[in-house]
Amino acid sequence: MRATEHPTFESEASxxxxxxxxxxxxxKRNVLLDIAPVSSDEFGTELDRLKSRxxxxxxxxxxxxALDVGAIEEHQTDVGVVTIRPGRQQDFEGLVDAIRDVTSEKTYVIAESIAEQLLYEETVTRHNRVASRVFFVATVEGEVVGWTHLDLPQVEKVRETAQQTVGVTDDFRDSGIGSLLLQRGLDxxxxxxxRKVYNSIPMTNDRALEFLGDHGWETEAIRREHYTIDGEFVDEVMMAYRF
Ligand SMILES: CC(C)(COP(=O)(O)OP(=O)(O)OC[C@H]1O[C@@H](n2cnc3c(N)ncnc32)[C@H](O)[C@@H]1OP(=O)(O)O)[C@@H](O)C(=O)NCCC(=O)NCCS
Known part of the structure; x- marks a missing residue:
């Protein structure tokens, strides 16, 4: 299923x-059989239908x-082969660790709330009538070293704008991984x-502002004294990329 498609169902059990x-x-299949109010035969039919759709x-x-968000790419960089691919549930712990590593610097407030949301919901991908999110991860030798995440509103009037976050763990920066992730999310x-993606950054995060500026993002607005970081008021820079 495409992430922009609203799921529809032929039956309550489905x-x-x-x-x-x-x-x-x-x-697990046996847990689903327990919660579905149908016989095991009907359960098998409903499940087959969900899989074939x-x-x-x-x-x-x-x-x-089974959200279809694309292929697995490999890139040669100075830190070895970097794989960029859609995030899966199996990446949950690696992803939370990578986001925590990046947000420990306290310069990327939006990503802190994404880590909390992941931990609260215990799921990587979401796709329902209200909310939808997709992750792409960058891995080196199987370890998650970066992510990009798109938060996709399902409400009609803002369905063409998405929030994008991106982060790379400290040891793997300056090797092109952030640019690969950013571009994968934009593509x-x-x-x-x-038609537009946006990302909000504290004014004190010079590196991120420069990074986004170098990749064609523009400042849309500044919210004065929006954050309180270590007891100091900090402005928020709202940046956007238009296609
Ligand atoms: C912002 C961030 C995602 C950049 O990640 P990164 O992996 O270091 O990004 P890249 O390596 O692609 O680019 C960073 C710099 O490295 C250099 N670089 C890019 N490719 C390179 C390569 N192959 N070899 C050496 N240097 C390279 C570039 O000069 C680039 O500078 P630029 O910002 O002027 O374009 C990362 O610093 C980060 O996670 N910061 C904390 C989280 C955050 O603030 N996120 C905000 C989202 S924008």
Whole structure:
């Protein structure tokens, strides 16, 4: 299923099964059989339908969302081969660690709330009628070293603008990984019909402001004294990229 598509259901059981997996990130087949108010035969039919419609995928009895967000890319950099690919539920811990590593610098406030949201919801990808988010991760030798995340509003009037965040752990910076992630997120947003992405940065985060400026982002607005960081008021710079 594409992330811009609203899920629709042919039966209440189908909806229940999908929503359970969506909320939990992954779910075992036997647990779903328990929560679905149908016989085991009907359950099998409903599940097959969700899989054939491209809503869910199954691996060894574990179900997860089957959002089609693209391919796995490999890039040679000075820190070795970097893989950029869609984030999966299996990346949960690595992703939270990477976001925590980046936000410990206290210069990227928006990403702090994303880490909290992930931990609260315990799922990487979300796709329902209210909210949708996709992650791409950068890995080096299997370790998550960076991410980009797009928060996709499902409300009609803002459906063409998405919030994008990006971060790379300290040891892997200045090797082009942030640029690869940023571009992957932008390419995805453009291919999926978004006309603008935005990102908000504390004015004191010079590196991020320069990075976004170098990649064609523009300042849309400044909110005065929006953050309190270490007891100091700090302005927020709202930056955007238009396709
Ligand atoms: C901002 C951030 C994501 C950049 O990540 P990064 O991996 O260092 O980004 P890149 O390596 O692609 O680019 C950084 C600089 O390295 C240099 N660089 C890029 N490719 C390079 C390469 N192959 N070899 C050496 N240097 C390179 C560039 O000069 C670039 O400078 P620029 O910002 O003027 O374009 C990272 O510093 C970060 O996570 N910061 C904290 C989180 C944050 O503030 N995020 C805000 C989102 S913008």
């Amino acid at each position: 909806k229940l099964i999908y929503e359970y997996v969506e909320r939990h990130g992954t779910a 491209g809503y869910l995928e199954e691996d060894g009895g574990t179900l997860q969302l 995805w947003a453009e291919a999926n019909g978004f």
